[in-house]
Amino acid sequence: MRSIFIGRFFGPLRASVPLAAGIFEMSYWPFQIANFISALIWSAVLLLVGDVMGKLAEWLWRVA
Template identity: 60%
Template sequence: MDIKSFTDPVILFVQHNAHLAPLVCGLLAFGESLAVVSLVIPASTILLALGALIASANLDFWPIAGAAALGATLGDWVSYEIAKYYKYAVFRVWPLSRNPQMVEKGSAFIQKHGIWAVFIGRFFGPFRAVVPLFAGIFTMPFIPFMIANVASAIIWAIGLLIPGLGLTWLMA
């Protein structure tokens, strides 16, 4: 199955249901930020494409970007809480169970950089899926975790949606 088979139906759905664009973007961002799920959902690609749709369908950017930021924040928060509860048992779940080097690198990254790892990890595909887990396992304090989580989610959401929006404006 190619990526187009995932992206096209979502984009078509939003074209026909523009009022649901914030909800769709929020759910995509949630899935993209939720540990493990993010590895199988091409949400970043879809969000980039939806950025172009925002301009061409004359949708309001900020509610959609806000929903995407909220979804991303919630996805990381859920991942953090799961790891806080299950601790090292999380390492027995795919993909961590099959990638001990990912566990080692993720552990070292979070221990070395602290909340900056949460912030920076949002912008790098494979790290996005596991950094919140490591933050929860190593019991990073909640408030610093959430500050980095929210700040990075806002920048990430805007950064994913603006390129398509800008290209559409340039081509108009």
Template identity: 55%
Template sequence: MNFDAYTAPILDFVRANQGWAPFIVGALAFGESLAVLSVLIPATVILVGIGALIGGADLAFWPIWAGAAAGAILGDWISYEVARYFGPSIQHSWPLNRQPDLVARTEAMMQRYGAWGVFVGRFFGPLRALVPLVAGIFEMPRFRFQVANVASALVWATLILAPGAGLMDWLKK
């Protein structure tokens, strides 16, 4: 099944039910950020499309932005806490056991850059869901993780939604 089979109905629903947009975007951002689930949800394409709807269908930017940021924060937070609870043994479970090199490289990045690694990892697809797991596995202090998590989610939500919203506004003029 192609992306259009998933994206078109969701975008149509958001267009028809604009009051639900912040919640839908929050759920998509949550799924995009949550470990394992992020592989199954093509949320980036949908979120960019919703960004275009913001400008094209006159949706309110800030509530949708808040939904995206909250979903992203919560997804990373849960991934971090799950990994922290299970510790290093989680590396031997699916899907991490299928990508030991990626886990090792992410661990090296986290050891070298710490909280900045969490911040930057948000913006790279394969790392987005892996970085919070690695931070939890290796017990990055919660406060440092959350500062990077929240800051990166606020910037990420802006970067994923604003271009489409601004482009559509510019095209309408």
């Protein structure tokens, strides 16, 4: 299950995670649950990074 979370955050690995899950005969529902949860975490992290970068850019714009 950890590989699904790791694969979500590293672009080139993302395409190979379902293949590896199939090769190792991972059950359907645990894979889907891990995939869904990792997608929620991935999107939250991306939004958080974007928000922090926006706040930083706004602060730099005011200081300069």
